[in-house]
Amino acid sequence: NTFYAPDLDMVYRMGDRTMVENPDFYNGEPVWVTAKKSGLVTASMFWVGSEAPVMGIQPDYWSKYDGSVPYTARIDSVINWLSLPAADRPRFITLYFDEPDGISHDFGPASHQTDSVVQYLDGIIGNLRDRIDELHVGRRVNLVVLSDHGMGEIDKGRVVNLWEIIPDRYLENYYGGNPVYQVDAVDLYIDSLMSIVDNTPGIKGWKKDDLPAHYHYGTNPRIPDIVVEADSSWSIVWAPRQGYIMRGKGAHGYDPANSDMHSIFYAVGPSFRKGYISPSFNNVDVYNIICAILRIDPAPNDGDAAIIGHLLK
Structure with a gap:
């Protein structure tokens, strides 16, 4: 969340709004940039990088991050975008929830406090899925639920x-x-x-x-x-x-080979195999999966395109 960029002679800090919105800090190509280059409409409800015009491009619909916005209100925005006329409707949308990161930092990933938040989020995701199913385009939507990292237990004795x-x-x-x-x-x-x-x-x-x-x-x-x-x-x-x-x-931030750092990937929709349990793959592979669903050519990246075949229909 903090690093020095010698090419810019500047320090990036996640809490510094000027840095977050500076596109020069972002070396990779976000998937919404790839999608927009291919002529697709995109949207982002709070996602890292979406507040900066990376390569001069931002999602068609986006908001500055505001942690006080309730999760239900964030879902409302997504449903409103999916309800737009076809010409204006995003083909790719990101939606971010900041928990259970904060609660598990404070109390640990195995705490009852974290468990309570996870159960609440399970209901939030259920609400999102139900509302998508009610849309006239619901059967065409692929819903992916993932995280950027896991969480490990720590204590003051180590x-x-x-x-x-x-x-x-x-x-x-x-x-x-x-x-x-x-x-x-x-x-x-x-x-x-x-x-x-x-x-x-x-x-x-x-x-x-x-x-x-x-x-x-x-x-x-x-x-x-x-x-x-x-x-x-x-x-x-x-x-x-x-x-x-x-x-x-x-x-979090330990060796990615540490299983405590492994994240989640759940997906449902017309592009995904039904009832399939996948072997583990890397988070850097997600970009290629999304590009395959959108049928767009990915930019060069660190992912392994070979994993797409066993996930998608």
């Missing part, structure tokens, strides 16, 4: 404060948050910094050129000298004080 172990003189800059920090080190101290990380229980790190291939991460020029990541169920912070006490009981 925390590494990088401020306590990495001397300031080793650093040029650092960015990030639990469980991943990106570090630009003084050239003279890169190996020394790596030695500290390698010999500290609960964390691991890589020089940029050594990042695991399945991270799809090390080739971007915005990746710094060193990436430091907490081990599963551990936390890392950069807090300038001794005895930092960790708050919160859930985190």
